[in-house]
Amino acid sequence: MKRGRAATRPYGAAAPGESEEIVEAANIAISNLLPTKSRSLYDIAYNRFKKWCAVKNVQVYSEECFVGILQSSTLWAQYSMVKSCLRIYDNIDISKFPKLIAFLKRTGDGYQAKKSKILTKSEIDRFLSSADDKELLMIKVGLILGIAGACRTDKLVNLTVDDIKDVGSSLIVKIPNTKTKIPRIFVVTDVGNMLELFRKYLSLHPPHVKHKRLFLYYKAGKCSSQPVGKNTMGKIPSVVASYLKLxxxxxxxxxxxxxxxxxxxxxxxxxITTIKRHAGWKSTTVAEGYVENSIENKTKLLIRF
Known part of the structure; x- marks a missing residue:
């Protein structure tokens, strides 16, 4: 192993002559570079990598080492997390290893990640117009806001009544805490009976609820005071698909x-720039990955003779 670097000093430990106080402050700042919500997953992946290296008696972090890891262990699925941790904890940037990059490109040829199916406009309209409000009103409102704002499940869960302003002809919705730390605003216009459905659901909120969460459990035409959880919110698309018999x-x-x-x-x-801004994506590649190659879109691109 000609290239690479030996891991001699444990992460977070002070070197000779370094102040323990300064090292501790630096460690806190460095740890905050990882995503807050999924930091534990990153640390698990990193610790698995370190354990693998210990078992295999790896002394130097080289290109050959990482190619061997990806070829012979289950750490392949956690490569991105290990890469981030190595950059932060060990100051090693494995994304600059040419052999590793070539290996990743070769093994990734033809790979297609599994993605959620989408709901078309006609399917959404059919559900909103035909499903029974007495049983599925909360699902309808979640569908409307989720589609209108390209919302993640957790953002819908945490929406409060104060985040939504009803201005008569539309709803102005604010998502205060986004993944990119930049608040987003989207608008729900008075198309079909969308605003009517929202107002109907809001009017069913029981009085004197001690919190301001918008989504409350709903059954038989009544809302309880219990807020809807992430799992229930995440099932909205499958409930819609089941109703439509998709x-x-x-x-x-x-x-x-x-x-x-x-x-x-x-x-x-x-x-794509507008789509990125609407959904809060920074990367064009990520935004394009969310766009389904729909038949409707392909039909519009046909050259008619």
């Missing part, structure tokens, strides 16, 4: 709302 209901995951929103905008001719 195939592969289990493939309509919580990500369906966000993917459907991006695809509907693309089908309407909206450019």
């Amino acid at each position: 195939p592969d209901v289990a493939c309509y995951t919580g990500h369906c709302l966000r993917r459907s929103s991006a695809t509907l905008l693309a089908d309407a001719g909206v450019d």
Whole structure:
């Protein structure tokens, strides 16, 4: 192993002559570089990597080492997390290893990640117009806001009545805490009976609820004071798909709302920059990955003779 670096000093330990206080402050700052919500998953992946190295008696972090890891262990699925941890904890940037990059490209040829199915405009309209409000009103409102704002499940769960302003002809919705730390605002216009459905659901909130969460459990035309959890919210697309008797209901995951929103905008001719801004994506590649290659979009691209 000619290239690489030996891991001699444990992460977080002070070197000779270094102040313990300064090292501790630096460790706190460095640890905050990882995503807050999934930091534990990153640390688990990193610790698995370190354990693998100890078992294999790896003394130097080289290109050969990482190619061997990806070829012979289950750490392949956690490569991205290990890469981030190595950069932060060990100051090693494995993304600059040419052999490793070539290996990743070769093994990734033809790979397609599994993605949630999407709901088309006609399917959404059919559900909103035909489903029984007495049983599915909360699902309808979640569908409307989720599609209109390309919302993640957790953002819908945490929406409060104060985040939504009813201005008569539309709803102005604010998502205060986003993944990119930049608040987003989207608008729900008075199309069909969307505003009517929202107002009907809000009017059923029981008085004197001690919290301001928008989504409350709903059954037989009544709301309880208990807020809806992430699992229930994540099942909204599958409930819609089941009602419409669509195939592969289990493939309509919580990500369906966000993917459907991006695809509907693309089908309407909206450019990728606007889609990125709407959903809060920084990367064009990530945004394009959410857009389904729908038949409707392909039909619009046909050259008619």
